[in-house]
Each structure stands twice: as structure tokens, then as C-alpha cells.
Amino acid sequence: MAFRRIAVASLMALMLVLGFIPRSSAAPVVPPRKGPPLSQPALFSRFARENELGAEDLAELIRWEAQQAALEALSPAALQANADWNRRPQNETTIATHPVLTGTWVIGANDYGIGVPIGTGVYNSEGVNYFPPFPLLFGKGGSGSQFLLEAPIGTGDPALAYGFTRGRVRRPVVYMASLGFSVTFCENGVFVYRSLDNGRTWTRPMVPPLAPPKGLFTVVYWDSAQNCTVFHDKEFITVDNTGGPHDGRIYVTWTRFFFANGQYKESPIMMAYSDDNGVTFSDPIEISGSNPALCRTQVSGPPGECDENQFSIPVVMPDGTLVVAFENEQFQGAADGFRNQYLVVRVNPDTFQIEGPFKVADLFDGLNDYPINQDGRQTLCNSNFRVNSAGNIAVDPRTGHLYLVWSDNRRHAGEFPFPTFVGSRADGYPCPAGKATDTDVFLSKSTDGGRTWSPPVRVNQDPVGNDRDQWFPWVAVAPDGRVDVVFYDRRDDPENKRAHTYLARSWDGGQTWTEIRVSDFASNFDDAFFGTGRFIGDYNGLAIDFRGFSFPVWTGVRPGKTDSDIFFAIVGP
Secondary structure, eight states: OHHHHHHHHHHHHHHHHHOOOOOOOOOOSSOOOOOSOOOTGGGGSHHHHHTTSOOOOHHHHHHHHHTSSOOOOOOOOTTBOSOOOSSOOEEEEEEEEOSSSTTOEEEEEEEOTTOSSOOOEEEETTSOEEOOOOOBOEEEOTTSOEEEOOSSEEEEEEEEEEEEOSSSSOOEEEEEEEEEEESSSSOEEEEEEEESSTTSSOOOOBOTTTSTTTOBSEEEEEOOSSOOSEEEEEEEEEEOOSSSTTTTOEEEEEEEEEEETTEEEEBOEEEEEESSTTSSOOOOEEOOOBOTTTOOOOSSSSTTBOOBEEEEEEEEOTTSOEEEEEEEOOSSGGGGTSOOEEEEEEEOTTTOOEEEEEEEEEOOOSTTTSOBOTTSSBOOTTOOSOOOOOOEEEEOTTTOOEEEEEEEOGGGTTOSOSSOBOOOTTTTSOOSTTOOOOOEEEEEEESSTTSSOOOOEEOOOSOTTSOOOEEEEEEEEOTTSOEEEEEEEOTTOTTSOSBEEEEEEESSTTSSOEEEEOOSSOBOGGGHHHHTOOOOOSOOEEEEOTTSOEEEEEEEOOTTOSSOEEEEOOBOO
């Protein structure tokens, strides 16, 4: 406790010295092209401040915590993943299940329990709550001197994947990819942690020159202390578990944000791989591909290059081919309010040649399709948190069939001319009179490795057009081919405010669905994220183990609480 008080006091002093750019309340009538948003942890970085991307005021959040009457004395709750000893939030979930042990899993999330902006926590099936050590970032001073960066260092956006180690002895291993950045300087990167004991202990990444030539467990690293033009963000991870020639290979994909003179230029999808159990990684390559018919608008770079992207999710096909799905913003640009489209690429595991991109679906998620919250981000009616259409892609290991899910507001598309703001917190953030959101979850299927996709199927089974929102879906495929999708759902609240978590299941390849409500209380997200309601994550999580048991994981806010926690359920086959 004394250590935490000292750390908070030191951080507050640092924030006073640094100063943070205040958030502008004025929104332009014609929005500038800023590209995809940074992840929430990344908003604590110097990169965010220098490029005026709405950097968070850490001092404000810490003052909020200090003003609370007392810490809550809570006994551990069933199916709550994180130990909760203060009012600091958790959000943005990921989960991986053990490949051979029953009832063994690891959950990860952004976790601000030990401080801000440090934000990576993992929790396992044995009840262990663990904060992996920060990556060792190595800075360079103006005179060329080198020094080790210490806290405040931000981490976050954890992504988990289980597999087996490469080598003579195949051991079960869980990997976690996470971003890491300096608050004071411009250094940032993507790092991998490895655990051989189901998340009880983890390796610690190191960057060059501490571990030449490329660092240890370091996927990519931007080492400039004062040049905030590049930020590596929104990373995801998968492992080749096919038993083929690349079995055990780790793939990590992420978005590389590039700004010049404070102006957004591009955000391509990058990929690197490791064949030595995560110790070292290949040189990153850009895998977004080019297609003049699909990527028609351009901020910079060659015409047709698909380089304005986010939320890349990699999966490995039964034949070892890497398939990566991502959102792209270049089909019509300003003409449709910068709506996204879902694209996929195929990457040859031997030559790393890129096939595609191929189009999955248009998304109805532009600036004119949703209201705007108090931070200037798209949201749902009756909400203050930011919302996006991103879902994920999953593969049936038996057939190679691919399933991709997302959510969008197509029933009320174009009904929110930018900027249409939600109301005040005191009123519950309502939309203007006569306007509503009705976001639904959709799924498309590919039977030819991602080259072509079926028309979207609506997953949630509440009445069509009831103006109730479903969002943040995640899909997984069971060993017998059953398809499961988890998502937030407001159907049970006549005011379209409080959300439960639902699990939908399909035994016929996604054509028909049966639903299960897996949460035991409805969340009012107005109280999430330090009591501001600004951030509940950008996605949920779902894993299915080798027995066919489902493990949905999500962010929730218990009634009477003023922060969010991580919850999960165990649903039998």
C-alpha cells in the first residue's frame, strides 16, 4: 500500500511537469481525415500528445480516484477473472485455453489496477492474477547518450494464443502479444511474453541494444526518443498448430500508424513471425496488399495501396496458409463518411507472397452512421463509450471454412449527419429526439480460403428493427464444427441502455442460431473507465477448448460499482 501511494504521488508530479493537451470541444463540420483511432492505452503515449489525438489526462484520472470515499471491500465473485482491490478499471479481453488440459485457461485484459498508464494483466484458471513486467525500453538522449527507460511505461492490448514449442520436445506454451510505449519519450513497440506454466510466470522482453541485434521477445521497436511519427498498435497473435512444417511458428500482426508534421498519412497492417518460440522475430513486412478497385482513395503512397487499416486478426489454415482479416477505410472515403470495409489477405508461409486483398463486406459504420460522444468518437445512443464494427475471423480446423463477424448500424445508416452528438451524462447520453441506433451482429463464411464470401447473416435473434443494440462480437469454432459468437446485447432493457452478454451458437455453418444469455447482471457502462463511461474496450473474447466447451469473456460493471471488471462463463458443448 505504501508503495502504491508513492507511485501515485510520483506519477501525479510527473503529469504536472509534462502537461497534457486539453481535449477540444469544437468539432469541425467537415472532419479531417485522421485515419483509424489509436487504441485506448496508446492515448497515454507521447505520440498521441504530439499528434493531437486526444491524449488522456492522467492527472485527472488519478484525482478522480483520490476523491472516492473509500476503496470497496469486495469478496471474490464467481466467474470474475481479475482480483479487484481498488476502483481502477479493467477492459478489452482476450482468452486462450490449454490444448490438452481440461479446465485450464489464461485470460488477459487492459488492467489499470497497479497504476496508470501501465495496463496489462493476466489471470489464469488457478486464480493467479499477474502483471507481466514492463518491456525494457532503451532510450536515446539528444546528445546520443543511451539510457534505460523506466516507469511510466504504458502497456496494453494483450492478445493470447496457445500452442506447442518448436524443437525436440513439444511443450504446451501460451504467448501474449502486447504493445509497450514510453509516456515521456517516443519509443514504442510490440512485444511478446512467453509462459510455460499457464500464465504464472512470463519472460520479459528486451529491446536493442540491451539484447542485440533485434532484442529478445521484441516483434518491432521504434527507438527514437524525440521523433513521434510512428506508433505500433493494435497487435494480435496466432500460432501454427497444424502439425505441418511450420508447426509452432508464431505470427503477430499489427497496425503501423504513421504521421508526418502532425498529419495522418497511413496505417498499414504489418506482420512478423518467430520460429524459435518467440525469442527473436523476422523483419516486419507489410501485408495489406494493393487493389485499385477496393482501395480507391489515398492519403499517401502508391495508388491502390491498401494502407489505411486497423484491427488485423490472423488465423492459420489447415494447410499452414496465414489468413489475416482487417478493416479498411479506402473504398469511398469522404463520400460515405469514411465507412470501413472488411478485407482479407492470404500469406504463403514458405515464400510470404501476399494474395489479395479480397473483400468480405461493406460496413455501415461511417461518421454519418452513428452519433458522436463527448470525446468526438462514434458511440451508441444512450452511451459515452466509443464503438467500432470490428469483430474477428476464425477457422474450422477440419474443413478450412472461415467465419468472420462484425457489427454495424445499417438499419439507421446515414441518419446521423456528422456531427450529431449524444446528450449530456445527466440525461443518460440520449440521441436527438426521433433518432436511435440498432446495431446488429453479422457473419459471413468462406469455403475457398477467404477468396469469396457469403452474404451476411444476422446472428442476434431479437426482433428485427426493435432499436436495440448488439455489438463487439467475437467468433470461435468448436472441434466438431459448431460456430459460437459472443456479443454485448441490450434487448432486455426497454430503454436500450444496460447490456447483457449473449452467446449465439450455430450447428449448420452459421445459417441458423440459438442464443444463451451468459451474464448474470446487466452492465451500465456509464460507470466504466474511472467513472467516465468513456471506454469499455474495443472487443470481447471467446475461446473453445478441445472438448467443445466455450469460454466467453467480456467487460462488465456490477450494479453499484464505478469501474469495470473482467467476467467469463463456461458453457458446455
